[in-house]
Amino acid sequence: MSDDPLLEVENLTVQYKTKEGMLTAVSDASFAVSEGEYFGVVGESGCGKSTLLLSILNALDSNGQVTNGVIRYKGEEIQDLSEQELNQRIRWKEIAYIPQGSMNSLDPLERISTQAVQLAGLHSDLNEEEALTKFEEMFEIVGIDPERIHDYPHQFSGGMKQRAIIALALFLEPSLIIADEPTTALDVIMQDQIFKHIDDIVDRVGTSIMLITHDIAVVFESCDRMAVMHGGQIAEVGPVTRIDNEPHHPYSTLLQEAFPDIREPNRDLSVIEGKPPRQIGETDYCTFVDRCPWATEECREAPPPLERAEADRSDHFVSCFRKDDVREENEQGTDDRKAPNQKSGSLANDE
Amino acid sequence: MIYLGFISFVLLLAVIGPLIVPYGYNERIYGPDGEILFSAAPTLAHPLGTTDSGYDVLSRIVYGARPTVVTGMVSGFMIFSIGMTIGVVSGYVGGRVGNILMRFTDLTYSIPLIPFALVVVAIFGSGFYVSIVIIGAVLWRGLARVIRSQVLQIKERPFILAAKTSGASTPYIIFKHVLPNVAPMGILFLALGTGYAIVIQAGLAFLGVTDPFVPSWGIMVRNAYESGMMSSALWWSLPPGFLISITVLSLFMLGRRLESQITQNEESMIAEAG
Amino acid sequence: MTSDMPLLQVKNLEKYYDQQAGIVDWILRKDSDPVQAVDGVSFRLDENESLGVIGESGCGKTTLIETLIGLHEPTSGEILFKGTDVSTFDKGDWKQFRREVQMIFQDPFNALDPKLSVRETLEEQLKIHDIDERDRRIRDVLEQVELSPVDNYLDRLPKQLSGGQKQRVSIARALIVEPELILADEPVSMLDVSTQAAILQLLSDLIDDFGVSMVYISHDLSTVSYVCHQLQVMYLGRVVESGATEVVLNEPKHPYTRALLSAIPIPDSEAERERTELPGTPGDPINIGNGCRFRDRCPDRMELCDKTPESYALSTDHHVACHLHSEHDDQGDLNAVSSSGDVANGQSISAGEGGDEL
Numbered sequence: 001m002s003d004d005p006l007l008e009v010e011n012l013t014v015q016y017k018t019k020e021g022m023l024t025a026v027s028d029a030s031f032a033v034s035e036g037e038y039f040g041v042v043g044e045s046g047c048g049k050s051t052l053l054l055s056i057l058n059a060l061d062s063n064g065q066v067t068n069g070v071i072r073y074k075g076e077e078i079q080d081l082s083e084q085e086l087n088q089r090i091r092w093k094e095i096a097y098i099p100q101g102s103m104n105s106l107d108p109l110e111r112i113s114t115q116a117v118q119l120a121g122l123h124s125d126l127n128e129e130e131a132l133t134k135f136e137e138m139f140e141i142v143g144i145d146p147e148r149i150h151d152y153p154h155q156f157s158g159g160m161k162q163r164a165i166i167a168l169a170l171f172l173e174p175s176l177i178i179a180d181e182p183t184t185a186l187d188v189i190m191q192d193q194i195f196k197h198i199d200d201i202v203d204r205v206g207t208s209i210m211l212i213t214h215d216i217a218v219v220f221e222s223c224d225r226m227a228v229m230h231g232g233q234i235a236e237v238g239p240v241t242r243i244d245n246e247p248h249h250p251y252s253t254l255l256q257e258a259f260p261d262i263r264e265p266n267r268d269l270s271v272i273e274g275k276p277p278r279q280i281g282e283t284d285y286c287t288f289v290d291r292c293p294w295a296t297e298e299c300r301e302a303p304p305p306l307e308r309a310e311a312d313r314s315d316h317f318v319s320c321f322r323k324d325d326v327r328e329e330n331e332q333g334t335d336d337r338k339a340p341n342q343k344s345g346s347l348a349n350d351e
Numbered sequence: 352m353i354y355l356g357f358i359s360f361v362l363l364l365a366v367i368g369p370l371i372v373p374y375g376y377n378e379r380i381y382g383p384d385g386e387i388l389f390s391a392a393p394t395l396a397h398p399l400g401t402t403d404s405g406y407d408v409l410s411r412i413v414y415g416a417r418p419t420v421v422t423g424m425v426s427g428f429m430i431f432s433i434g435m436t437i438g439v440v441s442g443y444v445g446g447r448v449g450n451i452l453m454r455f456t457d458l459t460y461s462i463p464l465i466p467f468a469l470v471v472v473a474i475f476g477s478g479f480y481v482s483i484v485i486i487g488a489v490l491w492r493g494l495a496r497v498i499r500s501q502v503l504q505i506k507e508r509p510f511i512l513a514a515k516t517s518g519a520s521t522p523y524i525i526f527k528h529v530l531p532n533v534a535p536m537g538i539l540f541l542a543l544g545t546g547y548a549i550v551i552q553a554g555l556a557f558l559g560v561t562d563p564f565v566p567s568w569g570i571m572v573r574n575a576y577e578s579g580m581m582s583s584a585l586w587w588s589l590p591p592g593f594l595i596s597i598t599v600l601s602l603f604m605l606g607r608r609l610e611s612q613i614t615q616n617e618e619s620m621i622a623e624a625g
Numbered sequence: 626m627t628s629d630m631p632l633l634q635v636k637n638l639e640k641y642y643d644q645q646a647g648i649v650d651w652i653l654r655k656d657s658d659p660v661q662a663v664d665g666v667s668f669r670l671d672e673n674e675s676l677g678v679i680g681e682s683g684c685g686k687t688t689l690i691e692t693l694i695g696l697h698e699p700t701s702g703e704i705l706f707k708g709t710d711v712s713t714f715d716k717g718d719w720k721q722f723r724r725e726v727q728m729i730f731q732d733p734f735n736a737l738d739p740k741l742s743v744r745e746t747l748e749e750q751l752k753i754h755d756i757d758e759r760d761r762r763i764r765d766v767l768e769q770v771e772l773s774p775v776d777n778y779l780d781r782l783p784k785q786l787s788g789g790q791k792q793r794v795s796i797a798r799a800l801i802v803e804p805e806l807i808l809a810d811e812p813v814s815m816l817d818v819s820t821q822a823a824i825l826q827l828l829s830d831l832i833d834d835f836g837v838s839m840v841y842i843s844h845d846l847s848t849v850s851y852v853c854h855q856l857q858v859m860y861l862g863r864v865v866e867s868g869a870t871e872v873v874l875n876e877p878k879h880p881y882t883r884a885l886l887s888a889i890p891i892p893d894s895e896a897e898r899e900r901t902e903l904p905g906t907p908g909d910p911i912n913i914g915n916g917c918r919f920r921d922r923c924p925d926r927m928e929l930c931d932k933t934p935e936s937y938a939l940s941t942d943h944h945v946a947c948h949l950h951s952e953h954d955d956q957g958d959l960n961a962v963s964s965s966g967d968v969a970n971g972q973s974i975s976a977g978e979g980g981d982e983l
């Protein structure tokens with residue numbers, strides 16, 4: 001991991017034009033991904049995760065636009081590059097993308113190898129033969145028999161298609177892969193197989209990965225650093241160990257407590273009432289306020305700034321007016337929370 | 352909104368038109384000199400002039416609204432009811448019944464409408480209602496297909512299973528769950544089909560496959576054509592053609608509106624589902 | 626376990642689907658092999674008990690539940706509801722059955738008719754079953770699934786509800802006729818974690834406080850402990866392991882159960898979990914012949930495994946169909962169970978242990 005960030009996002013705001021007005025899907029978001037880093041983004045559906053990464057790729061729906069902020073890739077501002085420049089220099093070659101529901105994003109009428117050759121022609125200088133050799137190597141890495149690169153997508157099962165897409169994303173050796181919920185809708189074993197291959201890639205190829213998911217366990221297990229998003233705002237960003245053990249934002253805390261842990265099958269799960277708001281117009285308050293047990297009037301009056309969680313830590317940022325209170329309360333409550341809380345009338349004891 | 356307004360206007364004409372017109376549709380108009388006014392150009396008394404038989408064009412136009420509306424309503428109703436029934440039954444019940452109904456639908460696709468109409472007229476004689484029924488009896492096919500494919504999708508959705516597993520009967524499920532969910536598509540086809548039927552009826556009238564004495568707008572165009580005065584007596588030949596076009600256009604535009612509403616609803620559902 | 630007669634008993638249930646034969650096969654009069662979606666499943670479910678059925682996609686879970694509720698005719702085997710074989714049901718019995726057994730679906734976004742309001746959806750059930758006091762019942766059931774104030778929800782259409790709220794309405798629709806058995810097909814898998822917990826709590830309350838029995842389907846073992854007393858792990862149409870929830874979670878014996886457990890991500894940045902070793906997917910249960918159905922993926926495969934393993938009792942309440950455990954049929958294992966009984970009573974044996982053994 002070098003010190004210079006690979007990808008830097010500063011004060012990014014993204015809005016969609018809708019019938020009701022401008023919908024703010026991402027509001028004043030800032031974070032950075034370093035070289036070789038495995039970076040996770042978590043949040044419920046509708047938090048703006050997909051929008052965030054589509055804006056990085058400059059691939060927003062036609063009614064969406066970056067209305068503020070900069071996106072820097074290897075030091076260069078890329079938010080205003082033309083389609084042509086992006087295609088020639090950035091997409092696939094530098095930043096590859098695995099879209100949400102990507103199992104269905106392969107062209108059903110073309111052999112997978114043909115699709116790879118086309119990509120190589122569009123985004124690299126490789127000739128056909130070189131492209132195919134590279135592609136075969138990638139199939140090896142994602143655990144599919146390299147001979148099968150000439151298959152059609154329908155000859156693959158869902159999990160294999162997903163892995164073929166990962167191979168496609170990888171084979172031009174991008175420096176950054178952005179994956180949007182790559183395993184949602186797959187069951188646990190398939191999910192684990194796919195993450196095994198992604199782990200492998202991080203180790204062997206040294207690519208940075210930005211993983212978007214609503215599964216906090218996956219991020220805690222695999223990633224180096226993470227961001228927690230709520231209602232378009234970055235609630236907290238920092239190393240996973242910090243956010244796991246010392247969360248400062250109420251949403252990070254509650255999200256963790258809502259997540260079942262197979263090691264503690266009877267722990268009480270917390271519930272977060274409501275859902276992230278659809279924000280029409282500027283976001284000028286904390287979007288978690290209606291769901292937050294710590295909320296005060298202050299939280300409605302201005303958006304909390306993304307600040308250092310603790311003055312002496314330069315890698316952990318939180319946006320909450322009451323982060324110190326939350327932190328303190330978490331510290332005291334830790335014992336109850338982490339212990340396998342036997343539920344009253346819990347099922348295990350009924351026998 | 353203009354379109355809806357125009358259609359209401361035509362409907363109103365159809366209902367009260369015959370009550371408010373100054374002249375009958377086959378009442379000869381006499382000039383001040385006692386002569387019949389053949390093919391007279393528009394005047395204040397006869398704003399759209401007269402025909403070659405000396406009828407008042409405006410009055411005939413007003414009268415013509417009713418046959419047009421009847422055409423639209425009867426064919427539209429036939430298209431809607433036959434198309435929905437066959438589409439829903441073949442889609443929902445499926446199996447052998449469904450297959451037979453679908454083969455039957457395919458069969459109607461092989462019928463060329465105009466020659467078919469000519470044959471039917473040769474057998475049953477020409478007539479206003481015969482021409483409408485011919486149209487209705489053929490044009491339901493598109494609706495039947497679309498509805499069938501929609502029903503096939505809806506039938507697999509869990510809310511239908513839920514109704515089944517709680518003991519609802521098949522007719523109940525069809526009326527309560529399937530029909531309301533395909534109805535928007537049916538109504539879209541009703542609007543489009545009605546417009547299409549009016550155009551085709553005008554076409555048939557023009558070819559003489561309908562009763563020449565019912566003063567529909569189609570017949571008026573035909574009369575003007577037969578008199579050989581299409582281009583010289585524009586006051587007579589243009590307005591009926593024009594009215595047919597606007598009526599049909601209005602129906603189509605209304606259909607489009609419905610269509611975009613349907614897809615929008617679906618889109619917003621998808622958006623909300625994340 | 627209140628009475629001797631189980632609420633639901635399934636004996637050797639089989640459901641095979643005929644494959645859609647292509648036109649060529651049809652001309653050649655070639656019979657295609659059936660899909661053996663459910664193949665010899667047996668279990669009993671007592672009143673006020675809940676059974677989890679676990680397995681990957683394609684293992685036959687949905688087929689099992691849909692056969693239980695009578696949407697498919699079983700290929701063979703018996704389903705006894707309160708002691709009566711459902712194949713002997715007449716029309717009146719079915720009607721009664723359809724009231725006493727209700728289903729909750731996986732996909733809350735499609736489980737409600739988009740044209741019906743919450744009130745209409747609930748009313749429908751009452752109408753079908755001729756139940757009075759509709760307004761009161763509708764209000765009560767909405768309170769029960771925590772959609773209150775009730776007046777806010779009565780007239781909403783499904784598209785005006787969030788995923789979790791839709792699933793609550795789905796549950797209310799099942800509850801309003803006061804069923805004795807609920808069949809739930811992955812009821813939380815499409816919900817966000819924040820709502821998942823609430824729905825799990827609601828389901829477990831139904832069992833604890835309202836005396837409902839439940840068959841709960843899932844591919845994810847991390848939530849079953851909140852709802853299920855008993856577990857059955859299914860693989861390609863067959864049950865490979867069954868037992869009390871804690872026993873199966875704490876002492877998984879079948880290699881497949883272990884794989885399922887070890888594949889669950891752990892929400893802890895310090896936990897060191899090995900990724901699954903299991904390759905591939907279950908495949909299709911077509912023409913699979915004899916032998917253990919898991920053998921192509923099993924890390925412990927032996928020669929013996931070409932013979933179909935029987936179900937061995939490790940204790941009265943823990944069965945496994947795997948040759949690894951074939952010699953385990955006497956006292957040795959009864960001890961294992963008593964120790965697992967302790968586990969249930971609070972002392973933690975981390976599930977990691979199951980995983981570590983792999």
Ligand SMILES: Nc1ncnc2c1ncn2[C@@H]1O[C@H](COP(=O)(O)OP(=O)(O)OP(=O)(O)O)[C@@H](O)[C@H]1O
Nearest residue numbers: 642660662681682683684685686687688689909910
């Ligand atoms: N109507 C059908 N016709 C033919 N085969 C079917 C049919 N329905 C299911 N199958 C097959 O039966 C097997 C079991 O399917 P089932 O839907 O019961 O699995 P499941 O365990 O519920 O999976 P999931 O977790 O994906 O819901 C699969 O191989 C499937 O392809």
Ligand SMILES: Nc1ncnc2c1ncn2[C@@H]1O[C@H](COP(=O)(O)OP(=O)(O)O)[C@@H](O)[C@H]1O
Nearest residue numbers: 016025044045046047048049050051052061278
């Ligand atoms: N094309 C679009 N037009 C209008 N609103 C959109 C569009 N795409 C997403 N949104 C809205 O933006 C918000 C964030 O959505 P999204 O980025 O998809 O969230 P996530 O990926 O976290 O689920 C949601 O309120 C969503 O409805």
Ligand code: SF4
Nearest residue numbers: 286289292299320321
């Ligand atoms: S700023 Fe206020 S509402 Fe937002 S998370 Fe902090 S305490 Fe809660």
Ligand code: SF4
Nearest residue numbers: 917920923930947948
């Ligand atoms: S019977 Fe053999 S193949 Fe099957 S699970 Fe046991 S060890 Fe593995």
Ligand SMILES: [Mg+2]
Nearest residue numbers: 046049050100
């Ligand atoms: Mg998304």
Ligand SMILES: [Mg+2]
Nearest residue numbers: 686687688810
């Ligand atoms: Mg299923």
